[in-house]
Amino acid sequence: MAQPDFDEIIDRTGTACSKWDDMQASYGVSPKDGIAMWVADMDFRPPASVQRAVERMAAHGVYGYPGANPAYLDAIRWWMANRHGWAIEPDWILTVHGLVNGTAICVDAFTQPGDRVIVMTPVYHAFARVIRAAGREVAEFPLAIEDGQYRMDWDGWARQLTGRERMLILCSPHNPGGRVWSPEELRQVADFCTAHDLILVSDEIHHDLVMPGAPRHTVMAKAVPGIASRLVTLTAATKSFNIAGAHIGNVIVADEALRKRLQGRMMALGISPGLFGLGMVAAAYSPEGAAWVDALVAYLDGNRRIFDAGLAAIPGLRSMPLQATYLAWVDFSGTGMERAEFTRRVEQGARIAANHGGSFGTGGEDFLRFNLATPRARVTEAVARLQEAFRDLQ
Structure with a gap:
């Protein structure tokens, strides 16, 4: 290369x-x-692999509805296994129009109007935007700063609970603070969600962009395998490869009951992937x-x-x-x-x-x-x- x-x-x-x-x-x-x-x-x-894929599609010149795309699913599975040590099955992967769309579908599928959705602030601003637009309440749980970095404030957050919380959205790695959460911190998040019966949405879109010498990113599903019954993981090639205009992302759900709820909402909303995004991701997730x-x-x-x-x-x-x-x-x-x-x-x-x-x-x-x-x-x-x-x- x-x-x-x-x-x-x-x-x-x-x-x-x-x-x-x-x-x-x-x-x-x-x-x-x-x-x-x-x-x-x-x-x-x-x-260049992505550019070549786009040029091949353009040269073919027919842009019809995409169908089954095993190369796309295989590429995602290869990437997660080789880059993150995470073995996933093809039927766990749901494809959405980017991770803001994926977050919105999770809010729609797992909460009701008036429910509270927890975000650890300061955090990616689109979370609050889609929560409010859906008629849910944003529960801002502020992060503490210790030694110049963000830390989770479990004692303070426990006092903020009202009983109306239904979901927690984790940004891992954290945007905008740039923190890589440790496996112990991820276990604490999982324990908190289990104790308070919360769906955990782990947005891991920046997981490939970890600086040299920094702690290694750990996928939530690997850090706490026992959280699968309430865990939805969001990943995408778009940040890693600068293809955000493709508007494509992965919602990865191991638990069948959770996955069916999401699939039901996606069907109701008419969500299906675009042709170019599928080809670009398959080309990006490669050696x-x-x-x-x-x-x-x-x-x-x-x-x-x-x-x-x-x-x-x-x-x-x-x-x-x-x-x-x-x-x-x-x-x-x-x-x-x-x-x-x-x-x-x-x-x-x-x-x-x-x-x-x-x-x-x-x-x-x-x-x-x-x-x-x-x-x-x-x-x-x-x-x-x-x-x-x-x-x-x-």
Whole structure:
């Protein structure tokens, strides 16, 4: 496999790209001179194996309804076994239109209007969005910070229970904090769900993107095999290979009763996969794709080091240690500035579009999230711009 060129600057403007074409409207940052570091996709081409698969489909020229696709299921099973040591059966795999869609279907299938769904905040903002849209209540259980990293606060969370909770959504690895939860922490989550009769939805979309030297990601189904009767695992190739536009994800359910409930809701909603996504995933989950991901993670780690070192030179700014994902979670509370002021400096001074921390729920108010999955020249430029925007602190 040829070495991927992650340094290539690819102009994504004018391609209906949310990350670049929408940042002017969302942040007042022009794509002409701004840096898009908000939407969680990468500015890199996917592996050549994926591109070849798309070109083969285009060359065939007939885009009818897809049918049985054993190559797709076999590729998912191969990937989970070889990359995560997790043996799954083909009939455990349900295919959805991305993991936000998968989360929404779980909420629809396993809870009723008025029920409470637990999320550990700050956490991926789409969880709360789909919970509220379904007429359920978001139960924000804030994470604690110890030694600069997030920790689960079981004593505090137990006091928040009302008896109306029906589901807990776990983000593993954690977005936006970049934590890889330990097997012991996963067992604690499982014990909590068992004790309070909660369906556990484990969103593991970032499981391939673990930094060198960080703790190894453990699949919840492996950490606690006994939780299968209440466990739904969400995975996807979309984050790992930058194919989010394919809108395809895996809902993996070992328990037959849980799986039938989900299948029933999917049938009622008319959920079925798209042709191109199936082919792209089958091509991504391959030895060539594995080598590409290894090269990607090494590159992202280099970006992380540059970004963290640059921010460390700005008094009052601190980037949470990034164990997984490509999303830097930066705490601005040490500057003593109001949120409006540090946000203004980033957007208007540095001309960088970064996610506002408050959108991730309680505990995110003093943070911004920066996407580091972009060519290194842009990360270096972003650091220089941030240092200039906060020069009066140095």
